Amino acid sequence: MFISFEGIDFAGKTTQLEKLRAWFEERGENVETLREPGGTALGERIRELLLSAAHEDMTESAELFLFSAARAQLTRAKIEPALRDGRVVLIDRYYDSTTAYQGYGRGLPLDEIEILNRAATGGTNPDLTFILDLDFDASRRRQAERDDGATDRIESADRDFFERVRNGYLTIADDEPDRARVIDATGSIETIHEIVVRETERRYAERKNS
Ligand code: T5A
Numbered sequence: 348m349f350i351s352f353e354g355i356d357f358a359g360k361t362t363q364l365e366k367l368r369a370w371f372e373e374r375g376e377n378v379e380t381l382r383e384p385g386g387t388a389l390g391e392r393i394r395e396l397l398l399s400a401a402h403e404d405m406t407e408s409a410e411l412f413l414f415s416a417a418r419a420q421l422t423r424a425k426i427e428p429a430l431r432d433g434r435v436v437l438i439d440r441y442y443d444s445t446t447a448y449q450g451y452g453r454g455l456p457l458d459e460i461e462i463l464n465r466a467a468t469g470g471t472n473p474d475l476t477f478i479l480d481l482d483f484d485a486s487r488r489r490q491a492e493r494d495d496g497a498t499d500r501i502e503s504a505d506r507d508f509f510e511r512v513r514n515g516y517l518t519i520a521d522d523e524p525d526r527a528r529v530i531d532a533t534g535s536i537e538t539i540h541e542i543v544v545r546e547t548e549r550r551y552a553e554r555k556n557s
Contacts (some may be wrong), residue, residue: 348551349430349471351441354479355513356502357489358532359539363477364437366540367547371435379429382439384417387424393417398499405500411449411463418442418467426471442468443476443519443527448501451515452508472526475550477543478516479532483509 350367352360364380371378384394393413396402405413418441429436442464450460483506490502520527528546530539 348475348547348554349426349436349438349473350547351438351443351473351476352479353440353443353447353476353516353527354532355481355483355486355509355516357486357493358479358481359536360439360479362536363479363539363543364439366536367543368437370540370544370547371437377432377434378437379425379434380437380439381421381425383421383441383444384414386421386438387417389420390417398501400498400500400503403500407449407453407455410453411445411455411460414445414449415463415467418445418464422468422471427469430471438473441473441476443478443516446519447512447515451518452504452512454511474526474554475547476523476527477546478520478527478529479539480513480516480529481532482513485533 352364354360361382368378368380383390384397385391393416397405397410397413397417426436426438445464446457446460449455450457486509490498517529520529530542532539534542
């Protein structure tokens with residue numbers, strides 16, 4: 348299975364991905380966990396470029412191509428081989444992040460983003476996507492509680508941007524109800540994990556029977 352976690356910054360994606368990884372491993376599954384941008388040596392270098400506050404003059408289209416380049420590398424080098432080996436792949440963000448942030452957030456044309464997403468992934472799509480839905484104020488509160496207090500280039504965008512991104516995710520979920528499942532990210536970590544597990548089990552059973 349290939350499962351992605353999406354949502355605005357601090358929605359709790361990494362927390363839930365790690366809990367689902369433990370759940371799969373307890374069941375004897377071989378799990379590959381990845382993140383975007385990153386997950387490969389090249390992707391981690393691109394991540395530094397993308398998130399560094401030093402590149403505040405980065406153009407929106409350069410940003411789009413850098414995210415896509417990191418994704419193309421990760422898909423070919425890690426995701427496709429892991430899925431071929433029958434491993435479970437859990438990923439912290441995938442192409443929906445580009446649709447939500449660069450498309451709905453920055454306002455780049457959605458039809459062009461769709462073409463680029465398809466080229467970067469080669470059509471490798473998640474079986475299931477969890478969209479952790481959180482509002483801007485709650486996201487900022489969690490950020491303020493973080494130890495280092497540092498803000499990267501994208502986190503420093505304003506409320507309007509993150510509201511567009513959040514609404515973009517909800518639109519993606521409306522457009523693809525079979526793949527994307529929205530979860531209220533203000534619930535407790537355990538409550539969200541239970542929903543994630545229930546949905547994963549359901550999808551897993553469907554796949555076995557198909
Ligand atoms: N981006 C990325 C794009 O613009 N386009 C793209 O195509 C891609 C792939 C990536 C940035 O790049 C952008 C999006 C991002 O801005 P990142 O550092 O990977 O940067 O950012 P995030 O993915 O947002 O990672 P974060 O660590 O910031 O957020 P998470 O993973 O959603 O949250 P998590 O699990 O680390 O939790 C955050 C805090 O909240 C607490 C945790 O303990 C932690 O302190 N928490 C909860 N608190 C209360 N209740 C819960 N249910 C909680 N769950 C977690």
